[in-house]
Structure formats: structure tokens, C-alpha cells
Amino acid sequence: MKLTPQHHQAIDLLILGKSGKETAGLLAVTPESVSIWRHDYDFIAVMNGRLEDNHAAIQTQLRNLATLALQTLTDALSDSETPVRYKIDAAFKILELINAKPSEIESSDPERLKRDWTRENFLL
Numbered sequence: 001m002k003l004t005p006q007h008h009q010a011i012d013l014l015i016l017g018k019s020g021k022e023t024a025g026l027l028a029v030t031p032e033s034v035s036i037w038r039h040d041y042d043f044i045a046v047m048n049g050r051l052e053d054n055h056a057a058i059q060t061q062l063r064n065l066a067t068l069a070l071q072t073l074t075d076a077l078s079d080s081e082t083p084v085r086y087k088i089d090a091a092f093k094i095l096e097l098i099n100a101k102p103s104e105i106e107s108s109d110p111e112r113l114k115r116d117w118t119r120e121n122f123l124l
Contacts, residue, residue: 001040010037011047015054 001007006027013023020038024031037043073090076082107113 001037001042003042003046007037007043008046010034011043011050014038014047015050 006029009027010023013026014020018026020034021031024034027034073094077087077090107116
């Protein structure tokens with residue numbers, strides 16, 4: 001279907017989180033019309049393109065805020081006035097975000113180590 005300005009207004013409203021019924025009311029069309037539009041491939045494609053653009057813009061904003069966020073965390077963790085509980089929560093969240101995991105400790109049994117090593121190298 002060829003999209004009209006009204007279709008583009010509907011896309012904008014739906015992207016803002018309006019329901020089909022709310023969109024219909026604001027555009028003075030029936031909810032059935034909006035439902036039909038929402039199942040049209042041209043309508044869907046344009047809406048998806050706008051959603052992708054919005055997501056890209058949000059990602060850019062978040063990347064731009066990352067430096068400020070890290071500085072805020074650094075300041076809070078360094079501030080003697082920050083309650084220890086908040087420092088610990090922040091520290092754990094940072095470790096979680098960078099996927100910090102302790103390395104796996106292998107066996108302390110020399111025979112098992114030899115067996116494992118032999119099996120791993122045999123399979124190569």
C-alpha cells in the first residue's frame with residue numbers, strides 16, 4: 001500500500017507506545033483501519049525502519065553517557081561519604097558487566113591431571 005501522511009502519523013504514534021485504539025482516536029479513523037495498516041508489509045517495513053533508527057540513536061546516546069557513568073562510579077567508589085553497601089553493590093555490578101569470573105582451578109591430583117592432559121591431546 002502507498003503510505004499517506006496519516007499512515008506516517010499512525011506509525012509515529014504507535015512507536016510512542018500508543019495503542020491501536022488510541023491511535024485511531026487521535027487520527028479520527030476506526031480501530032479496524034489501524035489494525036489493517038499494522039498488518040500491511042509496507043506499513044510494517046516503515047515502522048521497523050523507524051524503530052531501528054530510534055534504537056541506533058538510543059545506543060549512541062548511551063555510548064556517549066558511558067564516560068560520565070564511569071566517572072560517577074569512580075567518584076562514588078572513591079568517596080569516603082558513600083555508604084559501604086552502595087560501594088559493594090556498584091562493585092559487584094561492574095564485575096558482572098565485564099563478565100569477571102574466577103578462572104577454573106584444575107585438579108590437585110597429578111594422576112588426574114596427566115589423564116586429562118593425555119585425553120585432551122589425544123583428541124586433537
